[in-house]
Amino acid sequence: MDAELQNTDRVREAVAAGRAKADAWEALRRFTDARIALGRAGGSLRTEALLDFRLAHAEARDAVYTSFDPDALVKELAAAKIRSVRLTSAATNKADYLANPALGRTLSDASRKALSAMRYSAAPPDLCIIVSDGLSARAAQLHAVETVVPLTRKLADVGWSLAPVFVVPFARVKIQDEVGERLRARITLMFLGERPGLDSPDSLGAYFTYSPNSRSTDADRNCVSNIRHAGLAPTAAAGVLFRMLVLSRRLSASGVAVKDTEAQLK
Amino acid sequence: MASPSAAKDLKQLMAWASPLRAGDALAGVAAPDAATRVRAQRELADTPLARFLSEPPVPYESDEVTRLILDTHDAGAFAPVSNLSVGEFRDFLLSYEADAAALSALAAGITPEMAAAVSKVMSNQDLILAASKIRVVTAFRDTLGLPGRLSVRIQPNHPTDDPRGIAASILDGLLYGCGDAVIGINPATDSVPAMETMLKLIDELVARYRIPTQSCVLAHVTTALEVMRRGAPVDLVFQSIAGTEAANRHFGISLALLGEAREAALSLKRGTVGDNVMYFETGQGSALSADAAHGVDMQTIEARAYAVARLFKPLLVNTVVGFIGPEYLADGKQIIRAGLEDHFCGKLLGVPMGCDICYTNHTNADQDDMDVLLTLLGVAGCNYIMGLPGAADVMLGYQSTSYHDAQYLRxxxxxxxxxxxxxxxxxxxxxxxxxxxxxxxxxxxxxxVK
Structure with missing residues (x-):
């Protein structure tokens, strides 16, 4: 009986001493979004931190599998008086899109024919904008229109001719080469959802290519990434892209030659 | 006698014998079905080790990695196993007689293709047991890879390379007992001034508290060469490497360039207990994604990267196993297998292997899968793992292992x-x-903390 009581006391002491501990350096959190000073239970994560992580991962996973609503995007663009056209890639579902990148890099036969018909009815555009869900439908759904609208306004003001915006589900960056080549576009600019990060499941990326064609590679492109409200805000991204596109056109190039430094533009 | 698999050459036999992974299927080199895969493993088990010396999967004439492998092969070290088949070699590796000394003496006689071949017929537990017997010890300001030790890289990345943000993550890591492998930052921007700023930051911290560790900014080797010319405090030179000349060209490197960088780092004489000055990262699928795999399976090409690594006596080498995405390694099972293969092959070849136990959010894997691989690699005697605050990289957007994970394993x-x-x-x-x-x-x- 005494021994049992003693043991119970010992457990009580262990429970009291073994409570999860906060870290003394929580003040450092203001310097970074990294998950520092999480505290610990022994040397392990506290329950709260473990579940926070799981929730963030679940949200990122859901972002990958959230379905894209291209029609909603077309309507939003129409409301801003921007014409858009739906196209399809060779990928027809998310599983194939993830497993086989080549499918997302090529247009479907139907879209090829549709583009060829457009090519003969219009002069080659200065810029052709493409929007895809990529790896995060939420990114495209939430931030693409908000970036495209101010950007196209700025470009129209300086006399650029623009193709309709193409909305292409399940596409990868390279599909812009085929779209651009078929339209003989001077520059293509593609927006697509990036690999969702743990704390940024809705990050949009933008890639542009001067004189896009089947031989274009990633080295021929420029990238503006992390477009989201907690990162590079859509309107700010439109400003950066406007400066870079103007420079790209002036230099007749994209890739390493084009860097967004105000100095180059003066 | 095994039934023949009908593979047309050694390269195809190796690819067919490789445990299933998405990238080999994507490249069209995987076995057509499960039974063919195992038949290929049986045929591979009967293949003499010596055959790998005469039939390189990538041509000698056109690939400097193949030339490196064959020209530096130590026939004397190979002699004791030269009459064994792949299957007999596996049996030897698992025998009581294959101890640390024997396996260490053997390393220079083993080519990456032999290591890859034997790994393909080994089970996960075989890969763990054989690797656990091998010790590859290296040193710079502390000594890594000793028995019973597990080291951790602090990976304090920040989306804009903000020095205060980076310093906060470093301090968090040190206070969680991590950082003995290296304090290694992936820069968001690969530039000379950014690299100099970050190197000075760590150098001052290491000096102020006399921390027995080393720093590294994981910029391109040419950036490191430039900052060394300008007098920056470089401890370790980093580079991503791969297993073919073409893939390395895609990374903008050659063996000669790596040699030049190593000489430059050695001349700074910044190590105190050793002079291993190189840090390499690898990963299955990198050659394939650079269209430079020559029809060779992902895992064999990866093992060839370790031949590149060992030439330069690195302090640290790690596979970044799940970073590349689901089109190469589809899920937790494939990532776990690849991590064990890479660790084993590296160790067998005499490379100080660590592992970035990791996954991306579009892969069918989660932190529980990483717990499994972390535990298995701990048992296998992995030299080091990554330590990220809360396991999440806020710059690269993927998940790895955390400071807390290191405490769990220790x-x-x-x-x-x-x-x-x-x-x-x-x-x-x-x-x-x-x-x-x-x-x-x-x-x-x-x-x-101010």
Whole structure:
């Protein structure tokens, strides 16, 4: 009986001493979004931190599998008086899109024919904008229109001719080469959802290519990434892209030659 | 006698014998079905080790990695196993007689293709047992890879390379008993001034608290060469490497360039207990994604990268196993298998292997899968793992292992930090044995929290 009581006391002491501990350096959190000073239970994560992580991962996973609503995007663009056209890639579902990148890099036969018909009815555009869900439908759904609208306004003001915006589900960056080549576009600019990060499941990326064609590679492109409200805000991204596109056109190039430094533009 | 698999050559036999992974299927080199895969493994088991010396999967004439492998092959070291088949070699690796000394003496006689071949017929537990017997010890300001030790890289990345943000993550790692492998930052921007700023930041921290560890900014080797010319405090030179000349060209490197960088780093004489000055990262699928795999399976090409690594006597080499995405390694099972293969092959070849146990959010894997691989690699004697605050990289957007994960592994397996670093942690009242101390506001390191 005494021994049992003693043991119970010992457990009580262990429970009291073994409570999860906060870290003394929580003040450092203001310097970074990294998950520092999480505290610990022994040397392990506290329950709260473990579940926070799981929730963030679940949200990122859901972002990958959230379905894209291209029609909603077309309507939003129409409301801003921007014409858009739906196209399809060779990928027809998310599983194939993830497993086989080549499918997302090529247009479907139907879209090829549709583009060829457009090519003969219009002069080659200065810029052709493409929007895809990529790896995060939420990114495209939430931030693409908000970036495209101010950007196209700025470009129209300086006399650029623009193709309709193409909305292409399940596409990868390279599909812009085929779209651009078929339209003989001077520059293509593609927006697509990036690999969702743990704390940024809705990050949009933008890639542009001067004189896009089947031989274009990633080295021929420029990238503006992390477009989201907690990162590079859509309107700010439109400003950066406007400066870079103007420079790209002036230099007749994209890739390493084009860097967004105000100095180059003066 | 095994039934023949109908593979047309050694390269195809190797690819067919490789445990299933998405990238081999994507490249069209995987076995057409499951039974063919195992038949290929049986045929591979009967293949003499010596055959790999005469039938390189990538041509000698057009590939400097193949030339490196064959020209530096040590026939004397190979002699004791030269009459064995792949299957007999597996049996030897698992025998009581294959001890640390024997396996260490054998390393120079083994080519990456032999290592890859034997790994393909080994089970996961075989890969763990054989690797656990091999010790590859390296040193710079502390000694890594000793028996019973597990080291950790602090990976304090920040989306804009903000020095205060980076410093906060470093301090968090040190106070969690990590950082003995390296304090290694992936820069968001690969530039000379950014690299110099970050190197100075770590150098001052290391000097102020006399931390027995080394720094690295994981920029391109040419950036490192330039900052060394300008006098920056470079401890380790980093580079991503791969297993073919074409893939390395895609990375903008050659063996000659790596040699030049190593000489430059050695000339700075910044190591105190050793002079291993290189840090390499690899990963299955990198050659394939660069269209430079020559129809060779992902895992064999990866093993060839370790031949590149060992030429330069690195302090650290790690596979970044799940970073590349689901089109190469589809899920947790494939990532776990690849991590064990890479660790085993690296160790067998005499490379100080660590592992970035990781996954991306569009892969069918989660942190529980990483717990499994972490535990298995701990048992296998992995030299080091990554330590990221909360396991999440806020710059690269993927998940790896955390400072807490390192504490878990050290506790469960009785592993300790590198000896010099362990002594420092005790001096600084950060840890005592396998327990973290409660850090007091009066702790010297807390002076950094302002």
């Amino acid at each position: 506790q469960t397996l009785g592993l300790r930090p590198a000896p010099e670093f362990e002594a420092w942690l005790e001096d600084m009242r950060v840890s005592s044995g396998n327990r973290l101390c409660e850090v007091q506001p009066s702790n010297l390191l807390m002076g950094e």
